[in-house]
Amino acid sequence: MFKTLPLFIAATVLFIYLFQISYKIINSNIRINQLEIIYKQKSFAVLHKYDSLRNFGKINPNKIKISTNTYIKHDFYYIDDPITQSTFKEIFSNATATTFANEYNNFNTDLEDYLKMIQDYYYSPLLAGLTDEGNDTIEGIDISFFTYTIYKPPYKTSSRNAPNCTILMLVRNWEVDGALKTIRALEDRFNKNHRYDWVFLNDEPFTLSFIRSTSSFVSSGKIKYGIIPKTHWNPPVANTSDKNGLNMTAVNLNMESMEKRGVLYGGVLSYRNMCRFQSMKFYKHPAMLEYEYYMRAEPNVEYFCDFHMDPFEYLYKKNAKYGFVISMYEYEDTIPTLWETVENFIEGEINDGCKLGNCWDFITDSGIAGKYRPVVASNSDYNLCHFWSNFEVGSLSFYRSEKYNNFVAYLDNTGGFYYERWGDAPIHTIGALMLLNEEEIVHFDTIGYYHAPFGTCPNSENIRLQQKCICDPTHLKNIDIQPNSCLMRWWKHGGGKKFTYF
Secondary structure, three states, X not given: OOOOHHHHHHHHHHHHHHHHHHHHHHHHHHHHHHHHHXXXXXXXXXXXXXXXXXXXXOOOOOOOOOOOOOXXXXXXXXXXXXXXXOOOOOOOOHHHHHHHHHHHHHHHHHHHHXXXXXXXXXXXXXXXXXXXXXXXXXXXXXXXXXXXXXXXXXXXXOOOOOOOEEEEEEOOHHHHHHXXXXXXXXXXXXXXXXXXXXXXXXXXXXXXXXXXXXXXXXXXXXXXXXXXXXXXXXXXXXXXXXXXXXXHHHHHHHHHHHHHOOOOOOOOHHHHHHHHHHHHOHHHOHHHOOOOEEEEEOOOOEEOOOOOOOHHHHHHHHOOOEEEOOEEEOOHHHOOOHHHHHHHHHHHHHHOOOOOXXXXXXXXXXXXXXXXXXOOOOOOOEOOEEEOOOOEEEEHHHHOOHHHHHHHHHHHHOOHHHHOOOOHHHHHHHHHHHHOOHHHEEEOOOOOEEEOOEEEOOOOHHHHHHOOOOOOOOOOOXXXXXXXXXXXXXXXXXXXXXXXXX
């Protein structure tokens, strides 16, 4: 018995040793698999600039590096553990492993620090009343501060001949589920084949959770998260330096009155901020300055069909400036004096030699037939038709033009965005019809789209089959066949219509 004891002990030791080795191998493989997933999700570079904040004394340069993290494409997934700094052996090269570890850690650290500083800015009473200081600064801060950019692999500069284009979404943090629904649908139906940039804008700082969730849904490319400067979002309140500022007491009284009358969003100040921003500020945001065309997207919408063409490329090749999918009548009670204000502006512009676009009759009607209903307290010919702006494709050079900016500045000085509830859709429409001609405005009639409570679906069964549409053009939600659609007026006074049913 005693002779076999050493053999038993040796066998036990050997078993324990082999078990430990097996455990380490299995555990290592599990950890490598976990890190592979982490790498796929997180190994994209982050671009943000801290120079202006460092100058303001808001950054400790010893804590955060003031530079751009550059993504390096690897043909493998991780080697060293960036979290536990464990002793895994080198598989490919230690230098490459270190690069990945640094990239992973910098993404999380820098993003969290950036969001903290954005929040410090947003809630600082010292910055609340500052105004624009020129093209390179907003509220005294370098414009790069307002945008956080992610380059997601496989990122590469577009080889298309078309100019820079982006998909734009104005969205709040709590709308993340609706944003993900839209991103997934638009990426699947269109952008996965084109990889256009995304720009997300918010009047409050985006949360870390929002950025991580939405960036993971985008196929690849450049993704920007911008905070809207207060002076671009908040009402222009009257003070000694702004004679055209609003009387907020009057604004609040009007909002209370509109809410009691049941006017849609009549009592909501933030909705007015949004309409004003979408009318005259979105194209001025630092995140948008590099682009020449944009496509507007909204949270929680549906795209029923594959895109058979690239709307950006289509506008670019036709030298068109504006594209829409749905047209309808505006809510009358929201814009009682808008048309009167437009007429006053036009009167002054015509005296200066300005000519209206050749589709002006789309929104005017001197006859009774075809007129939706008269505008409140007005004998004008305005029929309330407009292009629904929650999905539109447009040239940013048009919005940045002197004529368009003179137009929206004139409207803004009257206070109608706040004393009433002027929407961005009728303003985009009137501006386009005033300054553009028929060939510069495009109706995308093969794009299936739904934004509650209305949608549009291609009439042609052949188109629906080719583009894998999941909609029925005879459904009641298809506004194209409803009395409150303005499409028939567009076919008559705008781009016409070629009907295809088979």
